[in-house]
Amino acid sequence: MSEEKKATKAKQRKKASTTSAPAGRPSRAEAEDAVRVLMRWAGDDPAREGLIDTPARVVRAYEEFFAGYQVDPREILSRTFSEVDGYDEMIVLKDIRFESYCEHHMVPIIGRAHVAYLPEHRVVGISKLARLVDAFAKRLQIQEKMTAQIADTLNEILQPKGVGVILEAAHQCMSTRGVHKAGVEMVTSRMLGTFRTDPSTRREFLSIVGNPGAMSVANT
Ligand SMILES: [Zn+2]
Numbered sequence: 001m002s003e004e005k006k007a008t009k010a011k012q013r014k015k016a017s018t019t020s021a022p023a024g025r026p027s028r029a030e031a032e033d034a035v036r037v038l039m040r041w042a043g044d045d046p047a048r049e050g051l052i053d054t055p056a057r058v059v060r061a062y063e064e065f066f067a068g069y070q071v072d073p074r075e076i077l078s079r080t081f082s083e084v085d086g087y088d089e090m091i092v093l094k095d096i097r098f099e100s101y102c103e104h105h106m107v108p109i110i111g112r113a114h115v116a117y118l119p120e121h122r123v124v125g126i127s128k129l130a131r132l133v134d135a136f137a138k139r140l141q142i143q144e145k146m147t148a149q150i151a152d153t154l155n156e157i158l159q160p161k162g163v164g165v166i167l168e169a170a171h172q173c174m175s176t177r178g179v180h181k182a183g184v185e186m187v188t189s190r191m192l193g194t195f196r197t198d199p200s201t202r203r204e205f206l207s208i209v210g211n212p213g214a215m216s217v218a219n220t
Helices: 003-018 028-042 054-065 126-137 143-158 199-209 212-216
Strands: 091-102 108-118 162-171 186-193
Touching: 028 054, 091 126, 091 162, 091 199, 108 126, 108 143, 108 199, 126 143, 143 162, 143 186, 162 199
Parallel strands: none
Antiparallel strands: 091 108, 108 162, 162 186
């Protein structure tokens, strides 16, 4: 790696460790030590050759897994466009793949999000919807909370006529441990405004995402 690249990386690290970190965030060295403790707990020797660099890699991976803590989801939606030429139909971004982490076991939750809204005055760049999903996914989560956070933030910032969010995800804490049930997906949804009050809006959304079964899940 070039010196310049190294400097940039160090800068990024410094930035990551100072941005919206809770007070008393442990140092990188402390985080790596914690990984060594878990490796010993698992029954292995952190000093053996194959594991020497693992703690540093794990901590770097955690920076990716939990990058959402460094992002302000409201900020993502702050740039809106009001020139919509009278467009007043539903806007849907479907099959947004996300990777999140169960807050009970810290293992992956992998799934798809479908995000829709019916604009009132303002629209937002479509990629922002995907970034919004990631901002909440890249944290310790439960699927229900993540669904509500995405819908509520969209509703609060864009103030549209309605918002619909559906998440379908497989939880590795269910497939790789515990009951060991693979191939099971949890579906959660949150409908606000016209998505909640107008059955035809809701039907349209469900038919676009091709998942009418979603409505059998509690709509909270
Ligand atoms: Zn879990």
